[in-house]
Structure formats: C-alpha cells, structure tokens
Amino acid sequence: MDVTRMSGKVVLVTGAGTGIGAAVGRRAVAEGARVVLTGRRAEPLERVAAELGGAALAVPADAATPEDAARVVEAALNRFGQLDVLVANAGAHYPGAVLDLKDDDWHAAVRANLDTAFVMARAALPALIAARGNIVVVSSIAGLFAGPEAAGYVTTKHALIGLTRSLARDYGARGVRVNAVCPGWVRTEMADTQMDELGRRSGIDRDAAYALVTKDTPLRRAAEAEEIASVTAFLASPEASAMTGAVVVADCGAGCVDLPTLAFVPDFVD
Structure with missing residues (x-):
C-alpha cells in the first residue's frame, strides 16, 4: 500500500x-x-x-x-x-x-x-x-x-x-x-442479512450460504x-x-461465467 x-x-x-x-x-x-x-x-x-x-x-x-x-x-x-x-x-x-x-x-x-x-x-x-x-x-x-x-x-x-x-x-x-x-457479493452487514435469510430457507448457516451463492464463480468466495x-x-x-x-x-469473477454452460460442470469438480 x-x-x-x-x-x-x-x-x-x-x-x-x-x-x-x-x-x-x-x-x-x-x-x-x-x-x-x-x-x-x-x-x-x-x-x-x-x-x-x-x-x-x-x-x-x-x-x-x-x-x-x-x-x-x-x-x-x-x-x-x-x-x-x-x-x-x-x-x-x-x-x-x-x-x-x-x-x-x-x-x-x-x-x-x-x-x-x-x-x-x-x-x-x-x-x-x-x-x-x-x-x-x-x-x-x-x-x-x-x-x-x-x-x-x-x-x-x-x-x-x-x-x-x-x-x-x-x-x-x-x-x-x-x-x-x-x-x-461482499461480506457486509447487508449481505449477512441476505445470507441469513437464504440460510433459514435452505437449512444452512451463514458461511454455507455465502459458499452457496459463490460456488459457480471462479474465485468461489465473496469479496x-x-x-x-x-x-x-x-x-x-x-x-x-x-x-x-x-x-x-x-466480483470475484462472477460476471465472466457463461451461465448456460454450468450444466456441463460435474458436481464433483473442485
């Protein structure tokens, strides 16, 4: 810096x-x-x-x-x-x-x-x-x-x-x-609230909710x-x-993902 x-x-x-x-x-x-x-x-x-x-x-x-x-x-x-x-x-x-x-x-x-x-x-x-x-x-x-x-x-x-x-x-x-x-997605208070709501609907905790919404982004995380x-x-x-x-x-790469091709990605790919 x-x-x-x-x-x-x-x-x-x-x-x-x-x-x-x-x-x-x-x-x-x-x-x-x-x-x-x-x-x-x-x-x-x-x-x-x-x-x-x-x-x-x-x-x-x-x-x-x-x-x-x-x-x-x-x-x-x-x-x-x-x-x-x-x-x-x-x-x-x-x-x-x-x-x-x-x-x-x-x-x-x-x-x-x-x-x-x-x-x-x-x-x-x-x-x-x-x-x-x-x-x-x-x-x-x-x-x-x-x-x-x-x-x-x-x-x-x-x-x-x-x-x-x-x-x-x-x-x-x-x-x-x-x-x-x-x-x-950025880890902020506003996003935490949205993750908590997603977690309640999906039966998962906040960290798992962040992982879920970023699983198809190249960096696989929120900023x-x-x-x-x-x-x-x-x-x-x-x-x-x-x-x-x-x-x-x-955006940790979210915008570069070709959404229609996600169906070709096997679930087991890390």
Whole structure:
C-alpha cells in the first residue's frame, strides 16, 4: 500500500458507517487522506470516526436530501478547507419483482440507491471542480445483470452507471473524473442479512450460504469490504488519472461465467 498516494486529499464517503463505506474511509486515511463520513445512523459513523482520530469527521445526514447534502459538503469545507473525492456508496436492498413491489418500496429503492448519489454529487461538484477532484460511484454487478426478484435494486444500480457516465461526460472538461465500481457479493452487514435469510430457507448457516451463492464463480468466495476499498482507492488516486467514465468490476469473477454452460460442470469438480 502506498501510504502517501492520497496525502493531502479530503474524501467524502456516503454510507460510511459500515461495510464498504467504512472500509473506504479506513483505506483513505491509511493512504494519507482526511475523510468525512456520512450516513443516516450516527452511532456507526462515530465509531469509525473515533477509530480514525483527527483525520475523520462524522456528519450524520441523509445523502438523498438536498439540505443535508449541502450541510455535509459545508462541514467538509469548514473542517478541512477543500474536497477532493466523493465516494457515493450509500444504498439499500428492497427485494421484489415488479408485480410484488409496492410503490413505497420502489420509491425507497430509488431514493436509497440513486438519489443519494445524484443529490450528493450535485452538492459536491462545485468543490470538486475547484479541486479538479473526482467521484467514485459504488454500483454493483446488479448494475450489469439482473438478479431474481430485485427489480428496484437492479434498476437503480443500472441507473448509477448512467449517472457515472453522464457526470464523466459533462464535467471532464472541468477537470473532474467520475468512475464506477461494481462489486459482486461482499461480506457486509447487508449481505449477512441476505445470507441469513437464504440460510433459514435452505437449512444452512451463514458461511454455507455465502459458499452457496459463490460456488459457480471462479474465485468461489465473496469479496471482503477491504478489497472493494482497494479498488475505490485506486480509482480515486492520481494513479487512475487517465480513467473517467469507466466501470470497474470487482466480483470475484462472477460476471465472466457463461451461465448456460454450468450444466456441463460435474458436481464433483473442485
């Protein structure tokens, strides 16, 4: 790890209290940055900020609310004097196929996964333009493929890639790079909840559920949040200076599998 790669930079992370967001905050500080951690729940944000010390500022807020987004950016500028990177990571899963999704769940999915990125990017852009900074949008392989009974999640994660490319196209000439990362299964609190539900239905424990959902991926495991943070740190760093509008997949190989050929794989193959 290059501990100076992000020296002097200020990084704002949404959904920063747990999982990928917390890992991104830790990685940024480890590489020399100062971080602003935001999310709706104060307690986990404050725990991560306490761990990171004076390099971190916790600002509880709803990233989908324009007034809150403006307040978070203002807090970053007041505390650290600049803003160089936005990691738009906030999101949530609202399961259901189209006929099963209630209006409230659909709107909640749009708000949690898409509005958070749009509203926070809009609030942060003036500072990012001034700093010639960049944005990393955390989408998902659900932004590239459709999982079962997840219409709200799949649609909004696809939309995040469109937002990434629109931002890259419109603000590249003003010095702002924008890229997306698409994780597959990652061991986080949100994924743990889904694994526990799968485990209850299948009569297996959490680890066995993770093994089940990744058994046909080349690496045969879920990623760790720290691995996604590594990809994010690269995209946010000067080492990715020629990259904008890119979609980087970090899914342990899930997206390279030809699904129709799985029937030809014997059960006994390790």
